[in-house]
Amino acid sequence: KNQVEQSPQSLIILEGKNCTLQCNYTVSPFSNLRWYKQDTGRGPVSLTIMTFSENTKSNGRYTATLDADTKQSSLHITASQLSDSASYICVVTSYSGAGSYQLTFGKGTKLSVIP
Amino acid sequence: NAGVTQTPKFQVLKTGQSMTLQCAQDMNHNSMYWYRQDPGMGLRLIYYSASEGTTDKGEVPNGYNVSRLNKREFSLRLESAAPSQTSVYFCASSEFRSGANVLTFGAGSRLTVL
Numbered sequence: 001k002n003q004v005e006q007s008p009q010s011l012i013i014l015e016g017k018n019c020t021l022q023c024n025y026t027v028s029p030f031s032n033l034r035w036y037k038q039d040t041g042r043g044p045v046s047l048t049i050m051t052f053s054e055n056t057k058s059n060g061r062y063t064a065t066l067d068a069d070t071k072q073s074s075l076h077i078t079a080s081q082l083s084d085s086a087s088y089i090c091v092v093t094s095y096s097g098a099g100s101y102q103l104t105f106g107k108g109t110k111l112s113v114i115p
Numbered sequence: 116n117a118g119v120t121q122t123p124k125f126q127v128l129k130t131g132q133s134m135t136l137q138c139a140q141d142m143n144h145n146s147m148y149w150y151r152q153d154p155g156m157g158l159r160l161i162y163y164s165a166s167e168g169t170t171d172k173g174e175v176p177n178g179y180n181v182s183r184l185n186k187r188e189f190s191l192r193l194e195s196a197a198p199s200q201t202s203v204y205f206c207a208s209s210e211f212r213s214g215a216n217v218l219t220f221g222a223g224s225r226l227t228v229l
Contacts, residue, residue: 004157032216043119043205043220044158089157093216101216105157 002027004092006106013113017080021109023073023090031095035064035075038087038108047075047088080113087111117141121206121221128196128228136191136224138206146209147189148173148218149181151202158205164189196228 004025013019025033032051036044048057048064050073057064061084063076077084090106119140128134140147145166150158150173160173164183178200180192189208193200206221 034217041223043207043222044218045220046217049217103160103216103218105159107155107157 002092002094002102002104004090004104004106006088006090006109008109009107010110011112013080013111015080015082015113015115019077019080019111021075021077021088021090021111023075023092023106025071025073025090025092025104025106027071027092027094027104029094029096030068030071031093031101033064033066033073033093034091035062035073036089036091038089040086044089077111082113082115085111085113119206119208119219119221121204121224123224124222125225126227128193128226130197130228132196133192133194134196134226135193136204136206136226137188138190138221139188140206140208140219141187142208142210142219143186144208144210144219145186146216147183148207148209149179149189149191150205150207151175152205152223153202161191161204193226196226198228200226201228202226 007022034049035047038044050066061078066073087108087110089108094102122137148163149161162181164170167186182190204224207218209218
């Protein structure tokens with residue numbers, strides 16, 4: 001069964017500090033991995049998309065890494081801001097052919113940035 | 116661009132009542148989805164529609180029905196609501212871009228069944 005595990009479940013950091021969120025997956029066959037940011041009361045918004053051949057991708061202060069061998073991804077947030085407070089969801093897509101995709105969602109990491 | 120629009124944003128139902136959640140997208144996407152999100156759990160797929168005229172069950176379809184009215188609209192119906200269906204519901208649509216299926220989510224509909 002495809003699974004996506006995220007850690008930590010929740011995290012509190014001081015404004016200006018860096019943090020790293022982890023995502024481990026057992027999804028096959030792997031197609032791509034995405035990180036979403038979900039603000040409270042809103043729908044998830046895509047931050048990064050990574051395919052098998054990509055190791056690192058940045059989007060402003062967000063940097064995602066992917067190790068397809070160990071099936072691990074991380075999302076690093078640099079110089080955190082209060083607006084980074086949100087849940088961060090890791091989503092892995094498997095492609096089973098004939099245009100058929102399956103998305104497996106992690107439970108998310110709830111990040112709180114405090115002044 | 117409105118993206119994905121869901122209505123209503125909030126709804127309270129009594130057990131046994133029925134209701135329909137509406138979803139519309141203006142991005143000309145072929146695929147649309149309904150998810151539910153519960154505390155401590157990841158988003159779970161209820162139903163999806165790969166293209167206009169087709170619908171398929173997802174991970175948790177029991178108690179729900181869907182209609183892909185046209186390319187823009189995908190509705191979710193609860194025929195006889197149960198307290199277990201208290202949740203936040205998200206509609207999404209997707210396009211295939213740069214080798215990946217990119218989902219755009221609506222803002223969510225919070226449903227409480229008493």
